[in-house]
Amino acid sequence: MDPTFVHALIKIVIALFGIICLLVLVYFFFRKKGLYVTGIGKGRLISVVERQYLSPKTYLAHVEWAGKALLIAVTPAGVYVVKEMDGDTDGRSALLSKGDR
Numbered sequence: 001m002d003p004t005f006v007h008a009l010i011k012i013v014i015a016l017f018g019i020i021c022l023l024v025l026v027y028f029f030f031r032k033k034g035l036y037v038t039g040i041g042k043g044r045l046i047s048v049v050e051r052q053y054l055s056p057k058t059y060l061a062h063v064e065w066a067g068k069a070l071l072i073a074v075t076p077a078g079v080y081v082v083k084e085m086d087g088d089t090d091g092r093s094a095l096l097s098k099g100d101r
Contacts, residue, residue, distance in 0.1 A: 049062040
């Protein structure tokens with residue numbers, strides 16, 4: 001084997017090891033700060049309670065985030081907050097209060 005090839009191979013292995021270590025450190029940093037997304041319902045910051053499709057590309061979503069219940073409209077043109085409530089995040093009665101029907 002050529003010594004330059006071995007030297008280049010060692011540099012590549014060290015660089016790859018460094019990148020893997022960096023990725024592991026970033027993962028644990030975000031996990032400690034609570035900025036990660038895990039499996040269903042475990043540690044999630046945002047929870048989609050229900051979706052109601054209005055057309056193939058348009059739907060309403062009942063979302064819970066930071067102690068608030070949100071009704072969000074998702075369309076091909078964008079995402080819009082229809083209604084936002086504080087406190088009780090059960091949401092169904094609050095989302096459809098008498099003044100909004």
